[in-house]
Amino acid sequence: MTNSFADFDKAKMFFVIGSNMTEAHPVAASFVKNAVNNGAKLVLVDPRRTALADFAVNHMRLRVGSDIALLNALMHVLIKEDLYAKEYVQTCTVGFEELKAAVESYPPERAEEISGVPAEQIREVARLLAANRPAMLIYTLGITEHTCGVNNVLSCANLQMLLGNVGFECGGVNPLRGQNNVQGACDMGALPNVYPGYQKVTDPAVKAKFEKAWGTELDDKLGMMMPAMFDGLIDGKVKGMYIFGENVANTEPDIRHVEHCLESAEFVVANDIFPTETTRFADVIFPATAWSEDDGTFTNSERRVNRVRKAVNPPGQAKPNWWVFKEIATRMGHDWESNSGQEIWDNEISVLAPQMAGIKFERIEHDGLQWPVPDLNHLGTPFLHKDGCFTCGLGNFKAVEWTPPAEVADDEYPLVLSTGRRLYHYHTRTQTGRSGGLNDLLSEETADISLDDAARLGISQGQKVAVSSRRGRVEVTAKVTPQVPPGMVWMAFHFREGCANWLTNPVYDPVSQTAEYKACAVKIEPL
Amino acid sequence: MATAKLRLNGNEVEFTPGDTILQVAWRNGVKVPTLCYLKDCTPTGACRMCLVEVTGARTLVASCAMPAAQGMEVFTDTEKVHRARRLAIELLLSSGEHNCLLCEANGECKLQEYAYEYGVSAGRFEGTAKHYPIEDSNPLIIRDFSKCILCGRCVQACNEVQVNRAIGFGYRGAEAKIITTGDRPYDQSDCVFCGQCVQVCPTGALTEKKAKGLGRPWETKKIRTTCPYCGVGCQMWLHVKGNRIIKVTAVEEAQPNRGRLCVKGRFGYDFIHSPERLTTPLIKENGEFREASWDEALDLVANRFMEIKEKHGPDSIAGVSCARSTNEDSYQMQKLFRAVIGTNNIDHCART
Numbered sequence: 001m002t003n004s005f006a007d008f009d010k011a012k013m014f015f016v017i018g019s020n021m022t023e024a025h026p027v028a029a030s031f032v033k034n035a036v037n038n039g040a041k042l043v044l045v046d047p048r049r050t051a052l053a054d055f056a057v058n059h060m061r062l063r064v065g066s067d068i069a070l071l072n073a074l075m076h077v078l079i080k081e082d083l084y085a086k087e088y089v090q091t092c093t094v095g096f097e098e099l100k101a102a103v104e105s106y107p108p109e110r111a112e113e114i115s116g117v118p119a120e121q122i123r124e125v126a127r128l129l130a131a132n133r134p135a136m137l138i139y140t141l142g143i144t145e146h147t148c149g150v151n152n153v154l155s156c157a158n159l160q161m162l163l164g165n166v167g168f169e170c171g172g173v174n175p176l177r178g179q180n181n182v183q184g185a186c187d188m189g190a191l192p193n194v195y196p197g198y199q200k201v202t203d204p205a206v207k208a209k210f211e212k213a214w215g216t217e218l219d220d221k222l223g224m225m226m227p228a229m230f231d232g233l234i235d236g237k238v239k240g241m242y243i244f245g246e247n248v249a250n251t252e253p254d255i256r257h258v259e260h261c262l263e264s265a266e267f268v269v270a271n272d273i274f275p276t277e278t279t280r281f282a283d284v285i286f287p288a289t290a291w292s293e294d295d296g297t298f299t300n301s302e303r304r305v306n307r308v309r310k311a312v313n314p315p316g317q318a319k320p321n322w323w324v325f326k327e328i329a330t331r332m333g334h335d336w337e338s339n340s341g342q343e344i345w346d347n348e349i350s351v352l353a354p355q356m357a358g359i360k361f362e363r364i365e366h367d368g369l370q371w372p373v374p375d376l377n378h379l380g381t382p383f384l385h386k387d388g389c390f391t392c393g394l395g396n397f398k399a400v401e402w403t404p405p406a407e408v409a410d411d412e413y414p415l416v417l418s419t420g421r422r423l424y425h426y427h428t429r430t431q432t433g434r435s436g437g438l439n440d441l442l443s444e445e446t447a448d449i450s451l452d453d454a455a456r457l458g459i460s461q462g463q464k465v466a467v468s469s470r471r472g473r474v475e476v477t478a479k480v481t482p483q484v485p486p487g488m489v490w491m492a493f494h495f496r497e498g499c500a501n502w503l504t505n506p507v508y509d510p511v512s513q514t515a516e517y518k519a520c521a522v523k524i525e526p527l
Numbered sequence: 528m529a530t531a532k533l534r535l536n537g538n539e540v541e542f543t544p545g546d547t548i549l550q551v552a553w554r555n556g557v558k559v560p561t562l563c564y565l566k567d568c569t570p571t572g573a574c575r576m577c578l579v580e581v582t583g584a585r586t587l588v589a590s591c592a593m594p595a596a597q598g599m600e601v602f603t604d605t606e607k608v609h610r611a612r613r614l615a616i617e618l619l620l621s622s623g624e625h626n627c628l629l630c631e632a633n634g635e636c637k638l639q640e641y642a643y644e645y646g647v648s649a650g651r652f653e654g655t656a657k658h659y660p661i662e663d664s665n666p667l668i669i670r671d672f673s674k675c676i677l678c679g680r681c682v683q684a685c686n687e688v689q690v691n692r693a694i695g696f697g698y699r700g701a702e703a704k705i706i707t708t709g710d711r712p713y714d715q716s717d718c719v720f721c722g723q724c725v726q727v728c729p730t731g732a733l734t735e736k737k738a739k740g741l742g743r744p745w746e747t748k749k750i751r752t753t754c755p756y757c758g759v760g761c762q763m764w765l766h767v768k769g770n771r772i773i774k775v776t777a778v779e780e781a782q783p784n785r786g787r788l789c790v791k792g793r794f795g796y797d798f799i800h801s802p803e804r805l806t807t808p809l810i811k812e813n814g815e816f817r818e819a820s821w822d823e824a825l826d827l828v829a830n831r832f833m834e835i836k837e838k839h840g841p842d843s844i845a846g847v848s849c850a851r852s853t854n855e856d857s858y859q860m861q862k863l864f865r866a867v868i869g870t871n872n873i874d875h876c877a878r879t
Contacts, residue, residue: 004783005784025758026790027759027787176758177758179756180757180758180760181851181852182877183758184853185857185875188854188857190874191874196861219869221871226874238843238872241845242860243846244856244860245848246847272805284809285805287808291755299854300760302783305854307751308753308755308853325862328829331828423790426757431798435797436797437665
């Protein structure tokens with residue numbers, strides 16, 4: 001997030017796109033609802049009538065995967081009607097002419113054809129956004145989990161820059177992170193292209209810095225992203241795989257393919273707290289400490305590094321994950337000094353990652369600090385690119401063209417499957433499925449379908465149905481709901497039985513390698 | 528912003544126009560008891576505990592709802608004030624079944640605390656308690672209306688704080704009761720089990736089912752931590768007795784959640800105590816897992832990685848880190864891959 005959660009209840013305007021906040025980020029959503037109750041306006045962009053729709057002044061129910069057409073059309077109107085932030089665009093950004101040329105071919109009437117959102121509604125929203133600045137743009141995986149995910153994100157940024165909304169309190173581009181420490185895992189360099197603090201592995205100066213710090217030679221070529229790793233297990237490029245706390249056999253698209261990859265591995269190691277569908281494929285499993293059994297930090301969506309603390313002892317012989325990695329390093333001939341979460345953070349991470357230089361455990365005893373925190377006196381950064389002064393110099397408009405999802409509905413598979421999370425569960429239920437009560441509140445997966453499709457297909461509420469795609473078939477209970485528009489089936493990935501990922505399409509954004517979880521073609525039959 | 532002045536218990540204090548008397552008092556370290564006041568919500572003046580004397584006012588005033596005014600003279604601790612508070616407590620005690628012995632809220636009940644502080648016991652007024660059956664048909668929250676003092680904090684938490692709009696006041700007069708739509712149990716209502724109502728309930732009317740009987744407040748220690756679910760990073764107190772988390776509550780005044788939690792954060796803590804936890808290293812032999820010592824398992828992994836690296840090069844090993852574990856764990860794993868194995872083949876599920 002460029003901005004902070006503290007901005008939410010003070011904001012005057014929201015543009016929420018591809019984010020079912022009330023279920024996936026309920027506390028963040030509560031602040032948005034507070035703002036609306038205090039007079040803020042909310043534009044919701046989502047195919048489904050999610051709970052936030054009750055608070056929206058305008059709900060654009062676009063077709064799955066038509067975001068860029070819609071966003072380009074909003075920008076088309078802003079430019080055509082001379083409503084964009086001219087001075088900001090002139091002084092703070094580059095690339096406006098290219099953007100203007102690109103969105104020229106997205107008049108609202110064309111966007112209506114692609115997205116299903118009426119042209120007049122698009123014009124209304126553009127005018128609303130122009131009249132209420134700054135707006136906070138909030139997005140989640142409805143933007144990123146497409147083959148055009150990166151372009152979707154660029155489009156969101158384009159819109160906010162065109163409105164002059166980046167660099168101010170209660171503005172910005174704000175992706176809500178789905179997992180407690182997905183921000184932190186990125187910050188820490190658990191990525192194939194960067195060291196901790198987003199320092200490029202291909203940069204010779206960075207390489208030299210880390211070689212000195214770690215006392216060893218390092219490689220300067222990019223590593224593999226996850227999809228390439230899995231495919232590598234089949235073609236033999238990858239022999240050994242180490243999977244730490246991820247249940248990839250349920251969370252990756254096309255479960256049959258993922259399991260085939262894991263079966264093909266020569267050697268698999270797993271750290272986990274429970275046996276999972278994934279650890280079945282391991283040759284060695286290390287029992288790890290869980291949340292509340294070890295000291296460390298998580299970094300939230302607003303870049304806030306927060307303490308997590310040990311409250312209870314781990315069961316049996318379970319050990320901290322950092323200890324397991326250290327022990328393996330020792331056995332492979334490397335002696336690492338740091339011997340606790342605090343030592344790793346204070347003596348290594350905050351020394352090596354410039355954004356974290358001012359964060360030490362003693363400074364985050366209470367509320368955490370939001371990076372960048374360049375020195376020990378710095379109080380953290382609640383919002384980035386202050387006053388439109390972008391960290392990279394000038395904000396860079398990147399004009400993008402709309403592309404449809406890789407697989408669209410056809411005669412054989414006439415419905416679009418879109419997937420996501422539900423309120424009462426988290427991921428593959430390794431945690432929520434073992435927490436008393438949550439399973440009682442939601443005990444099975446459902447296929448959520450519209451009243452229209454239910455009537456047309458003769459499916460009644462609660463009836464068992466088969467949902468199939470080119471990858472697989474699941475049998476689940478039908479949930480007939482006005483939330484879902486005609487032509488869509490909506491499912492989650494919480495339950496192994498009926499997991500949407502038996503059906504999802506393993507196609508990826510070419511840059512981010514994020515899978516298109518939000519769109520594939522399916523058919524549904526009553527059983 | 529312009530400041531104004533009033534006299535509080537004889538001392539001149541400053542305030543900002545718009546402050547209530549209660550806010551001014553608390554900011555100046557003057558204790559004023561409240562049962563119904565909920566920060567950042569519309570004051571309701573329902574409980575009559577925060578009554579204070581204002582010179583020239585016709586009656587005692589509810590300080591939570593009365594704006595401070597320039598030159599006002601306020602007394603928070605007079606005999607008249609105490610008499611009124613004692614009466615309010617007596618009436619509240621007589622209106623319900625406030626038996627502290629078995630009450631889950633014993634030790635953190637505001638009514639109990641004030642009854643003790645003001646030396647009030649039940650008995651002067653004839654009991655008017657309504658006998659409602661205890662509602663515990665849902666898995667998480669117990670509702671006992673015989674302990675409800677109708678302060679309305681739960682209603683405000685639901686409507687003004689979390690804005691889930693599941694509960695409100697129902698019926699009228701002596702029949703008044705907190706209800707969901709159609710006065711149905713929580714599990715058949717619009718309730719989404721964020722549990723904010725439980726967190727703000729000043730008595731034992733709303734309590735956590737999973738914590739029942741597991742420990743009294745004075746037996747537990749509170750440890751602050753960060754929620755393990757979504758990326759909001761809510762700050763929470765773990766209430767720990769022995770080696771067990773018995774309850775989770777939100778940290779008030781902490782960023783970013785400012786006293787709020789959702790259903791997963793508040794109730795999704797006990798997975799760590801599951802008997803299904805992995806407790807020993809496991810090695811697969813002939814398709815079956817067997818228990819192993821740490822040394823054996825660690826040696827095996829280090830040796831196999833060294834063999835693979837030797838035979839196929841460092842890039843033939845790949846790692847997936849965990850977006851749920853700590854920064855320190857992820858740092859350490861990428862360091863293992865880069866510095867020890869010698870490859871940048873390290874990723875995690877941010878992209879998938």
